[in-house]
Amino acid sequence: MNETLKRSISGAVYVILLLSSILFSTESFFALFGLFLLIAVYEFCNLIQVNKIFPMLFGIILYAAVTLVSHYNNITEDTINQAFNTNLEIAINIEQLNIVLLVITLVVSIKCILFLFYDNIQKISTSSKYLYLLGYIILPFVFITKISFGINDYNPKIIIGLFILIWTNDTFAYIVGKSIGKNKLFEKISPKKTMEGFFGGIVFAVLAGYLISKYYIRAKPEFSEKSILIWTSIAVIVGIMGTIGDLIESKFKRIAGVKDSGSFMPGHGGILDRLDSVIFVAPIIFLFYQILNYVS
Numbered sequence: 541m542n543e544t545l546k547r548s549i550s551g552a553v554y555v556i557l558l559l560s561s562i563l564f565s566t567e568s569f570f571a572l573f574g575l576f577l578l579i580a581v582y583e584f585c586n587l588i589q590v591n592k593i594f595p596m597l598f599g600i601i602l603y604a605a606v607t608l609v610s611h612y613n614n615i616t617e618d619t620i621n622q623a624f625n626t627n628l629e630i631a632i633n634i635e636q637l638n639i640v641l642l643v644i645t646l647v648v649s650i651k652c653i654l655f656l657f658y659d660n661i662q663k664i665s666t667s668s669k670y671l672y673l674l675g676y677i678i679l680p681f682v683f684i685t686k687i688s689f690g691i692n693d694y695n696p697k698i699i700i701g702l703f704i705l706i707w708t709n710d711t712f713a714y715i716v717g718k719s720i721g722k723n724k725l726f727e728k729i730s731p732k733k734t735m736e737g738f739f740g741g742i743v744f745a746v747l748a749g750y751l752i753s754k755y756y757i758r759a760k761p762e763f764s765e766k767s768i769l770i771w772t773s774i775a776v777i778v779g780i781m782g783t784i785g786d787l788i789e790s791k792f793k794r795i796a797g798v799k800d801s802g803s804f805m806p807g808h809g810g811i812l813d814r815l816d817s818v819i820f821v822a823p824i825i826f827l828f829y830q831i832l833n834y835v836s
Contacts, residue, residue, distance in 0.1 A: 648675020785820025
């Protein structure tokens with residue numbers, strides 16, 4: 541099959557699967573990203589050369605546990621009590637849990653950035669491998685699901701809007717870089733990325749953020765200006781942090797000596813290649829939401 545056709549078909553299947561699961565129900569959204577988590581952990585274990593079974597089990601159990609106590613607390617309590625004939629009460633402060641998980645993730649994110657920019661780091665210690673698995677791969681999937689709830693209820697427009705911003709940034713970074721790019725952004729890690737493409741991607745992402753707020757989110761008139769500011773700010777975060785996330789994954793692949801994280805998506809590589817930006821951006825967006833909620 542022609543490579544371009546193969547890439548187009550697998551890309552279309554990915555987008556349709558993603559959008560349909562997000563729009564169909566909260567449960568289908570959780571299920572799809574649970575599946576993506578398993579594949580991402582599998583691929584990352586291949587990159588860093590560790591046994592896959594324990595990280596995959598730990599990752600999906602942690603993801604499921606946090607999801608259940610965060611969004612299905614009462615149902616989980618009733619199910620456990622009926623199954624084991626007990627009077628168990630799950631009393632977990634979700635806000636405190638979120639803070640603990642966010643701090644762990646942000647600390648690992650900083651470690652990832654240092655890993656990216658320090659050229660002498662070419663070998664990863666065993667302890668660092670498992671730390672990256674937790675804070676760079678597993679916990680970001682938890683935050684992808686959490687930011688989809690905004691302030692209270694599940695809002696598919698939030699996560700769809702985030703993916704639109706990421707796709708816009710990636711697409712126009714490539715187009716602008718290909719057209720007028722001359723100055724390399726980070727040649728040692730990603731030779732094709734340029735400064736012009738980087739800033740071009742951010743500009744078009746900001747424009748997309750404005751359009752998303754104005755015509756897709758459609759906030760009430762009294763919140764319109766605030767919504768535009770929020771979404772254009774998220775676009776800037778996506779442009780900067782999404783690119784860093786892409787570069788971090790590229791460094792892991794470079795150390796592993798591979799071009800793609802996997803072959804799950806023909807013509808595109810692995811699922812980690814498709815989600816490298818969003819998993820690095822999601823905890824930052826969640827922090828951004830918490831700051832907005834605190835100051836408003």
